[in-house]
Amino acid sequence: MVDLLNMSYDTQIPNNVGLSADKKVLKALEKWHPGYINWWNDLIPEKFQKSMIYLRTAVSVDPKGWAKFDYVKMPEYRWGILLAPGVEDRLIPCGEHKGEPAWQEVPGEYRNLLKPLIVIQGDTEPASVEQQRFLGMTAPSLYDMRNLFQVNVEEGRHLWAMVYLLQKYFGRDGREEADDLLLRSSGSEEAPRLLGAFNEETPDWLSFFMFTYFTDRDGKMQLESLAQSGFDPLSRSCRFMLTEEAHHMFVGETGVGRTIERTCQAMNEAGIADPYDTGKIRDLGVIDLPTIQKKLNLHYTLSLDLFGQEVSTNAANAFNAGIKGRYLEPRIDDDHQLRNDTYRVWGIVDGKLIQHEVPALTEINMRLRDDYTRDAAGGVGRWNRIIEKAGLEFEMKLPHECFNRKIGVFAGHDFDPEGNLLSGAEYEAGLPTWLPTHADGDFIQSLMRPVSEPGQFAGWISPPKVGIDNKPGDFEYAKLHMA
């Protein structure tokens, strides 16, 4: 265990922010850190806390230092505070201050706008660890278990990154917000996490893979836009987080891909060609493709909701203030101020879906959501190639953006995944074929049996093509503590 009393913060916390000389942050962190360690210890089942997990740790931001692999007990993981290297003479990339030098301190006039952005980002990081806390018990392999914990410790580090910004730049309010990040908890009746989607438990591994593919990708898009912030410490912090976030999406994409691959393989071995012959397919102990599509529908649409309302004053304010940009802002060919630009969005007029042009400034969320959809489509294509290669006829699809929405203009209307407006009865009738039912959940749950022999995998998922850190197939990614 970490010796909390004699913790040397400046040497034990990998950092490139001059922590040892920063009395203010050190003092705040000393107060906050024990709470963080308690949070971690209370969260992850004890068996895993005592196990040695083969994890990568970022000890610096240079190519050699950001991914050091070794066995570590998770509570002793060295969560670092690392910012991507500063860009000399960086300028604010968008909004009314475009072209002015990036801020190294919080501009007073934007403090109120900036802080909630950091708080909400910070709130989602530990939330996902909380949502996934029980998954270690049913890991389909040591390889997958290791990936889960890698994602978890890095979400923990991302929390640190946001806490650092709050403590360093937002005074007493910031310290209180940092404390509250540990106070709220996913699904809690007392103090739930700020965003609804982060209060749902991740019940099984397919959900985990879908979550890391779809929901962490929302996180990626948010980090991408915050990486464009004119507030330089936030930009640098998010840029470095993005290097880690990529691994999370890798875990999601390959996890779903391996599930699909195993299903196709089992179907071919059993000579089943019809993907909708679900009873027979499930008897093989694999997850049928239509059910995987249903899980995709659910997680994709929940993630779309995370982008918020189509017309967003907050997003417009943040863009115009230069504290949050768009995805790949410098590559966009416009004035980066959106004084007269419009953007095409869906709306509902007289019960019909209509596309119309609206001021681009208030549609920042929408644009990011569209970028997200394009980004998410890539992996879906790769999943389809697995199915194609297996010679089966089935295509995974992203549902229309109006399907199953709880936030925005489509909320309260019943659409099918193709985007057709339905009556309530038609919708109810179609629902079991579009979204996972309880029975689907129960079936998936029945497959969730832990496999902890090195090199072995549960029957519903294929092994990965390549090991982590180029390790061989039978590498022991976790040395489990046996009580």
Add this chain to the structure above:
Amino acid sequence: MPDMIDFQTDPSRYLHWRVDYDGPIANLYMDVNEEGGLFDGYQLKLNSYDLGVDIELADVVQRMRFEHPQVKVVVMQSGKPGVFCAGANIRMLSGAAHNHKVNFCKFTNETRNAFEAAEQDSGQKYLAAVKGTCAGGGYELALACNHIMLTNDSSSSVSLPEVPLLAVLPGTGGLTRLTDKRKVRRDRADIFSSAEEGVRGQRAVDWRLVDEIVQNSKFDQVVRDRAEQFAAAWDGPDDPVEGIALGPLDRKFAEDGSVSYSLVDVRVDRGGRKATITLRGPDTGPATDMAGFAGQGDQAPMLRLARELDDAILHLRFNETELGLVVIRCQGDPEKLLAHEALLLDTRDHWLANEVLQYWKRVLKRIDVTSRSLVCLVEHGSCFAGVLAELLFAADRSYMMEGEFEGDNRPIASITLSASNFGLFPMGNNLTRLQTRFLGEPGSVDAAKAQIGEAQEAGEAEEFGLVTMILDDIDWDDEIRIFMEERASFSPDAMTGMEANLRFAGPETMETRIFGRLTAWQNWIFTRPNAVGKIGALQCYGTGVRGEFDQERV
């Protein structure tokens, strides 16, 4: 835009509120229909409100008293998850004409005052149960409640973000109730009112912004417990009482804009920019007792007259904004009117007598803050007696007929004071209208009091200072005509300002500070480019572009 804004509604027509009655406790749910805005061009998201929402709330509060007198505690809460109320709708405000904004704020202020006073006046305590966002006008709703409970979920907060977000003020009593009612220290109030995010958790209690914070998982239970506890603490008569139904008003609109009710008549003279309100006193005697009064229900003349006058005033305020002069007349038998009033005064401990008198208090206050030149004409055959005599002291001026008028066989004009003129109907400054009128000569109040029950004809009325001027047959028509023509020629703005200043002599109260200081500043800001100019904060809100301020301090 609707042709006319109507203040009459009833529960079957509510779009935004619902009430569940549970014995002495009423659960009042705010669940604003996004598409139910009074005007086009905005959606009432996040339980934000416009005038239509507030008209319903005023109706709820009024019916709570008359139709549900058994209710002792009203729990105001949201019917939507994650938000209590986000305040007045900003797109509505930024799209509204100045006079609508001002009238809207005035009406919402009156409604806040009405439920705030319900505890003291009617034994109905309002409790705000706040979960989720409670911002701006939303917190002002809570502030006007008698007890505020906030859930402690580490995200629900109370806030007044008007200044940082919109460059206007929390103008529905917000700033004033912080300092005067909740007695929040001014430096803390300064922080609170300039921080968009607001305050949550323990600090909200420490700063007295709320009365208590409650563990989130137990919130509903604790709110229920508290409501039951407050209901049990009620120490008035606890006989179960049946309310009376408030039916629709008997009301007709004429082509020229005139409105006739059963006892109130509003004549519109657009050319002369004036409206003449004529009140008719009761033709018959009162019920023998309050049981009889209750049997008459909403048809009892004293209640009917108050409801009709109230509606007429609101109609003129919102729908006839160019009628700068309101002439108030009445006709009827003062003795009969006084007999009706006497029944109420003699049985004030009866809940319905109390409610009717309290309602008159509110109607008279509504007249006090109505921004029109008010003049009373005390003509022959009039019944300015008791409660109606208050109209003389609410008006800016009053003229009384003196002596016989040729060809006029109505009874000679007189004024009769009753006990109600000496304490029952205080103004916002907490003085009676006579005390305010005679601020420099308290002896005159005593002299007038000695005349209770005596019908004063013009000479005496002038001697006791009850009217502005008495005029005989020779002078009457011309003097009145000249006064009205002169009044119509003045700047409406100057009239509003002058009258509002002269009406409220004497001490400040929270109420006068809300209607005077806070409202005046707010209305000034509402005309300033920094808020409402093309690049002002209120106009820019929602576009993403920041308002630009003229940095000159004025």
